[in-house]
């Protein structure tokens with residue numbers, strides 16, 4: 400198996416002096432140092448414009464820092480080609496967004512199967528794994544439903560199934576409950592906790608103080624900097640994991 404997952408407590412994300420600037424003197428990130436270890440569940444909090452989405456995009460390799468280094472799943476992101484970055488994302492990272500980002504014309508199974516599009520999995524196997532992932536988020540009764548036939552909470556559960564269908568080491572969620580009512584948000588957060596309990600490392604941006612306070616670690620941003628980090632209360636739980644890959648060449652598209 401290809402992977403830089405490592406054992407329990409091994410860093411999955413390492414940002415070192417990560418800065419991101421835009422023309423006109425906008426500093427979205429100002430030298431962020433942040434390590435997230437295997438098995439952690441981290442809330443990223445802070446006011447609007449403080450750099451939360453930027454840091455999540457940098458961690459997810461969707462965005463490159465202007466300066467600083469980023470290691471994800473053991474790989475120095477700055478040393479990987481675009482094809483290797485795509486492979487890294489496909490094999491190791493799942494994304495969940497506030498507004499679901501589902502394809503409107505496709506049913507739940509196809510939306511989730513799309514999560515394996517770049518992982519080299521044949522169509523039939525993609526659909527079979529999609530059904531399993533949908534059952535895992537308790538949507539086994541909504542397989543053929545299209546997004547407009549689903550509630551907001553169900554749409555987000557489809558999006559979570561899409562994110563987890565590739566069995567990522569790292570799940571990144573940008574305000575996953577931001578567009579949901581409280582009850583649906585609680586169900587989504589329960590799922591997030593369940594995924595973490597079976598070993599997925601998770602970073603979740605939230606504006607909701609109650610949600611943030613319920614999570615084991617909170618990292619607070621302000622003006623592009625980490626201004627508080629509650630740290631991890633206890634050693635991350637142990638989960639069996641494959642040995643880490645050492646050679647970036649092993650990350651194939």
Ligand code: ADP
Pocket residue numbers: 421425426427445446447448449450451452453454
């Ligand atoms: P948050 O997620 O905490 O609301 P962001 O990471 O989206 O904050 O943004 C941090 C800062 O960077 C803000 O001042 C924002 O306006 C700026 N910013 C983000 N993306 C861009 C961009 N593409 N071009 C210029 N400025 C940007």
